[in-house]
Amino acid sequence: MMSFKGVAYLTSRWIRRQPIWIIQSILYMLGFTVIMYFWGGAEGLRNMVVAWLIMSGWNTGINVISQDIGWNRISRILFMYIASPLTPFSYILGVFLSGMIFLLAGVAAIGTIAVIMGFLKELVIGLLVSMPLTFISILVGITIVMRLREGTNVSAVTNPISSIFSVLPPVLYPANIIPETIKLGLITIPLRKIALLVPTVSAAEIARQLSGICVSEPLWYVIAVFIFWVVVSIVLAKKTLKWGHE
């Protein structure tokens, strides 16, 4: 069935009326690029290329795609879709494709910078790692938005989650600049290992290691964390996502 095209068409209607969102997203990225370049030079920018792709992947899933699904649910458009020949796969594919507009706009901008600076390896690896991360973030996002009650402002829930996972932990900055451990009284806390448990951080670390930027923890550890998140997000979404028959 080609029904996903209809979903993508309807879900992407905002672009014609509110294109400023994309411009804002690109300006935000350019702002970080300037900060990173003038503060960290070419090495800072190299980090930035990887970090931005990881952040974009995460934000696209949880903030754009899940927000659309949450809005469809709260506005009851989702019920119209369920009571139709549309399949859940086509629905999510359609919403995903419309959400890609954001991701592609960001990738085009950061891709241009990466090509100019010669960071092609970082660009390709960042893109490859951001794909499964987007998948995790869509599933985590769906798990959250499917539990929202009527009247909830969907973006008021997804925006903070998106920021907490992308701006706060070591995504824009490498994990090796935070202390390996910290001591709280008699207890030694493995801070870096804990930070790397965050899916965005482990994804950024994988991309940085594969690009040869830096190594914070063994690769097997961050890959294991990442696989754990893939499994957890699938299990969570499977439990939450119901296509009718609630």
Next chain:
Amino acid sequence: MRGEAVVAEHLAKRYGNGVWGATDITFTVMEGTITVLMGPNGAGKTTTVGMLSTILKPTMGIGIVGGYDIVKQPREVRRIIALCPQDIRIDPNWTPLEAVIGYLWIRGQSISDARINAKKWLEDLELWDIRNRPAYSLSGGQRKRIAVAMVLASDAQIIFLDEPTSGLDVEAKQRVWRSLREAVKNGKTILLTTHDMSEAETVSDKLIFIHRGKVVAEGTVADIRAKIPYHYKVVIKKPHTNYSFNYRVRTLGDTVIVYTQSYREALDLVSRIHAESISIQSVTLEDVYLFLVEKIRGGEI
């Protein structure tokens, strides 16, 4: 000969919080008709539509839509139905044309078919002139009509409309009713919910009264009216003295409503009463409903 489009047998739904949304819903909807589910807020109309449109899973009972079981064959059911949910909020960025075309595209229509159908139904619901205006610039009634146009333009054989006219002005309601009758003329089957008795009376081929999750009466308007022995009511506003009547009486503050079996009885009553205003009216579905509720409370149903 018309077949059965929808069959509900003892459908019941218990929500996660333990509340029963419906306790015993049994009725049939014939093909090519408009059947109206009526009842006050919280009666179980939306729950019933939710179960039949596969949004909700029944806790008990059987539901057959277009010959398919709503629990065992949801995919088959979804292929032949369309739903306009209660309080639907059309995306403010959609124009009427985009909304209908997009929805038809989702349902598998080709772009060219979707355009033809969208034009027909947007014209029918008087939305064609504003087809390219985003929904955020339209009135609430116009937005609601977009949702109605979306489902009527679809190829669904059976259409569920949950309070599609609530909040609409009289003219807009008339437009929707006209379109619903037009859809039925083209072979569609419609199950509509409302708590507007005049809407039910105007648009329905069959009525189903729901009260506290149970079907309490069903039939044509005439069948339902025949459930009570009264045909007329004398509405007496501000009577000059306190009259006593040998008829069934309902008091609304300073207004007394007296129910009679015949017009002659009503006329006779009018000749004997002095009040600020007196009128004779036919018994409405609202009156029938109130009597039915009284009967339920009295354990007669």
